Amino acid sequence: MTESPSAGNGLLNRRRLLQMGSAVGVGAILSPVAAEEPWLRRPGAPSSDYGQPSHRAHLVRERVNAHPFGPAAGSSSTPLQSLNGTITPNSLHFERHHSGIPDIDPARHTLTIFGMVDRPLTFNYEALLRYPMQSRILFLECSGNSYQNTFPAAADMTAGELNGLISCAEWTGVPLHYLLEETGIQPASKWVIAEGADASSNNRSVPLSLATEEAMVAIYQNGEPLRGAQGYPMRLLVPGCEGNLSIKWLRSLKLMDQPAHTREETSKYTDLMADGIAQQFSLRMEVKSIITTPSGKMKLQEKGVYEISGLAWSGNGEIRTVEVSADGGNSWAEAEIQSGTGRLQPVRFRIPWRWNGQPATLQSRAIDTAGNTQPTREQALKGQSPLVAYHYNGIQSWQVEHTGRITNVYA
């Protein structure tokens, strides 16, 4: 049987891989599980109030960074290389806090909508639970995700350490337009200033169009009430936009005719260009993909067939195509997208690859339904000021050495 290449340096056609699997599978013999294994001979642990992952799975968030001036102002990232599918377990969703995770009593928390509205109103948690809700599978990405790849030298890190400020959940909550219809929106209103109830009272200006079209007051995350780190008891969720806009521990929304130009949307999260002018309100996260396996700091143990797999997403709509290269971008093959596609929903892509033991550079590039193609690193950084690290969506390159060791490279 001959393999069917789909692009250079070992990329294969998926259908052929499945056929090969049935043919070569008989070559390897695994010993059956020995009867003396303890889990075959004694009862295991009893049921529990709240489940934990297997302690053998070694699932931990990465780059748990504390700000040098305050441990509660920091971040942690999703270990992308340890996960598969598209949904991020709640315990591994990335975090970014500006003054820690507040311990809010929902009975003493309210959401107030005021400013340029006809009827300023306050809603409590129990009231919001009675509104019509919506469930959507959505990515959430920090604007600073992958910032290390904007630095002059490529850092030797895992996929999660480099790119793990992206997570995905099924979010359930009250579409914000229901609440805004109840308060009424005055014609001059153009922006909604959202504020959180943490100690930093983090605040951002959201264009009214985004607030009324797709935003929700999220109350559940993957079926359970929001985790404290994700805004319990309620957060704003602005799908497809930089994570900082989705204010956690949502406490108030003020409708105004202008943005507030808060610290987070001026001093931070703006894109300084080489000419000294900064772009502001770059809210939509652009098309992006990451190969999560094989990926940084992994080691391929032997030559043979591997599945290249990763995540792709776009704030502009859906992912249309993901292409993969094993030769540093000289040739590309279309990967299979297995997961359901939906607006602002990330996809899992897969393609088989035969490693021949020689160096290889693995890359993926995504194309969205708006026609945007993920740029190369060089294209993504063009015109930007050095040291500016927001909204980076350049192609991620993994170098496979002849030893099988994989490192982050700029290619």
Place this chain on the structure above:
Amino acid sequence: MYTRSIAVLLVCWVCFAAAELSHDLEPSLGKPAPTDFESVVAPDGTGLPVGEGSVTGGKTLYATHCVACHGSEGTQPGNSLAGGRGTLNSTRPLKTVGSYWPYATTLFDYVNRAMPYGNEKSLSENEVYAITAYVLYLNDIIPADTRLTNHNLAAVVMPNRDGFRSAPDYQPVGGSLPNSEK
């Protein structure tokens, strides 16, 4: 003609039914909000509380509440508040209140809500005016004898006021800002 009337009637009925449906599905549980609720200070001064503070008063407060993280001159690396003017188009841009922030109101809003780190919202409104004044003074934006108030803060023109452009989709409404005639 008759057919068209039927169609118009049908459209009206559908609209009416949709409105009724929407109304029925929303429980309308919002309660009247407190009339004095305020959350943010905007560039035109909207939301500023009545109050005032001086640069000299701010210097004392800064030494107590701010110096540990920001340094005596506001130039602590990684937490710089001052300096960096003229560096934005260089290969080593330094973004500070003086070199980068477009509005002085943002400084008041941020100190008022989020500072000092670890003891947030412990400062009185007058103290926030004073610290705001001192940080602006450290950046040579206002003179040492300035008293900052809810009447004059929004008129402070920041050096990088015109250093931003908005993404095309989200242009702020312009023209109403007191310092935009610069």
